[in-house]
Structures are given as C-alpha cells and as structure tokens.
Amino acid sequence: MNRIAFLLFSLLPLAGFTLAGDTPAPRVDDLNQVIQDRFGNLTEEDIHQGRFGVTRVARPARRRIFVPVDEKERAPIVRLREEGWSASLYVLGLGDTLYGPIGTSPEGLPAALDRAEVLRLGKGAIDKRQALQGVQSDVRLEARPIPVSGKSCAGCHDPSLKEGDPLGAVVYVLRRTTSP
Numbered sequence: 164m165n166r167i168a169f170l171l172f173s174l175l176p177l178a179g180f181t182l183a184g185d186t187p188a189p190r191v192d193d194l195n196q197v198i199q200d201r202f203g204n205l206t207e208e209d210i211h212q213g214r215f216g217v218t219r220v221a222r223p224a225r226r227r228i229f230v231p232v233d234e235k236e237r238a239p240i241v242r243l244r245e246e247g248w249s250a251s252l253y254v255l256g257l258g259d260t261l262y263g264p265i266g267t268s269p270e271g272l273p274a275a276l277d278r279a280e281v282l283r284l285g286k287g288a289i290d291k292r293q294a295l296q297g298v299q300s301d302v303r304l305e306a307r308p309i310p311v312s313g314k315s316c317a318g319c320h321d322p323s324l325k326e327g328d329p330l331g332a333v334v335y336v337l338r339r340t341t342s343p
Contacts, residue, residue, distance in 0.1 A: 189248045191335045193239035194267075195307050197231075198252065198333050203312035215319070217254045221265045228266045240267045247341035253334040254309075255285035257320060264336060276302070276336065285332035292329055303337045 201219050209219055221227050229252070231237040243250050253263030261282050280299055288295045288306035297304040308329035311320075320330055 189243055189246060189250075189303065189337050191239075191243075191250070191305050191307075191337065194243065194250060194335065195333065197236045197239055198229075199307075199309065202309050202330075203316075216256065217262045217265075220252075220254060221262070227262075227264065243337070244268070244340070247339055248337050249340050251336045253281050253285065253336070255282065255289070255306075255332040255334065257331060259286070261285070263334075276300075280304075281334050281336075285334045288332045288334075289329040301338065304334055305337070306332050306334045308332050 198220060205215075205219075209215070220229055229240075231240065240250065249268065251264040251266045253261055254265070255261050259282065261278060263281075264276075276299055280297065281304065284295055284297050284304055284306040288308045292308055294308075295306045297306075309331040311324045311326050311328045311330050313326065316324070316330060324330065
C-alpha cells in the first residue's frame with residue numbers, strides 16, 4: 164500500500180500537479196526594487212498629498228492596492244503574471260503594525276493567511292537584516308527589510324536609526340495562478 168501511495172505521489176508532477184515546495188520560487192527582486200524606491204524616495208507631491216509610510220505604496224490607502232505610476236513600476240508585476248504568479252504584499256512597521264494585504268491586481272489578493280506567520284517572517288527579516296522565505300498553504304512568502312534611506316526617514320520614525328538600519332519589512336505573498 165505504501166509503495167502505491169509513493170508511486171501515485173511521485174507521478175503528480177508528470178500529470179501537471181505541483182506542490183508549493185516543488186514550484187520554482189518566483190523572483191521578486193524587481194518588484195522589491197519598485198517598492199523600496201517608493202519608500203526611499205519621498206517626493207514633494209508625497210509631502211503635499213500627505214503620503215507617508217504605507218500610503219506611498221497603497222494608493223488610495225483605503226482600497227489597499229498598489230497602483231504603478233509608470234512602465235518601470237508596472238513591468239515587474241506584468242513579468243510575474245506572465246510567469247504564472249499573482250503578487251500582493253504586507254508592510255510591517257516598527258512597533259509590529261502590520262498593514263495589508265495590498266494587492267497588485269484584483270486577482271493579487273490572497274486567501275486568508277495566518278497573520279502571525281506573516282508577522283513572524285517580517286520580524287525575522289528586520290532582525291536578521293536579510294530576505295527570508297516561507298510557504299503558507301499554497302502561497303510563497305518572501306520578507307525583505309525596508310532600510311532607512313536618509314535622514315528624513317529616521318527623523319520621522321526614530322532619530323537613533325542610521326542609514327541602512329531596518330525601518331520595517333515588506334512581506335511579498337506570491338500565489339501560483341497558472342502552471343509553469
């Protein structure tokens with residue numbers, strides 16, 4: 164009986180079925196660069212519009228959707244979609260405030276996730292100052308620290324922070340939408 168189960172389980176990939184752990188991880192570097200640029204580059208328009216923190220990523224904030232402003236911001240989302248992935252994200256601020264999910268498209272919002280796991284992964288990325296990955300149900304998670312990019316960041320958040328210190332984290336939620 165165990166051999167039959169093993170054989171059937173082994174044949175699943177040949178039939179087009181994959182497990183989250185067997186699917187090649189999507190590359191989020193380009194999307195992460197876009198999100199980090201949004202956080203790191205405060206514009207005059209941001210100041211006049213009162214867009215600080217997470218509101219610079221989720222426009223409008225109440226709808227919780229990331230709206231690309233140009234082709235450079237749109238391209239990573241399109242590439243992920245072409246590779247069969249939908250993306251959304253959470254933003255973890257200092258003080259353990261978790262915002263999200265923030266969709267990148269209508270299909271980008273994930274089913275209910277264990278927020279405690281999202282929080283744990285984001286805190287780990289802040290503490291270790293590096294990207295961390297995880298899997299939750301049928302989605303892949305990748306947390307990246309948000310570094311202080313200048314004196315204006317530290318001035319508003321915590322003057323003791325230095326450039327490069329983690330100010331928060333972005334946790335990307337990637338769900339397979341089509342077979343590779």
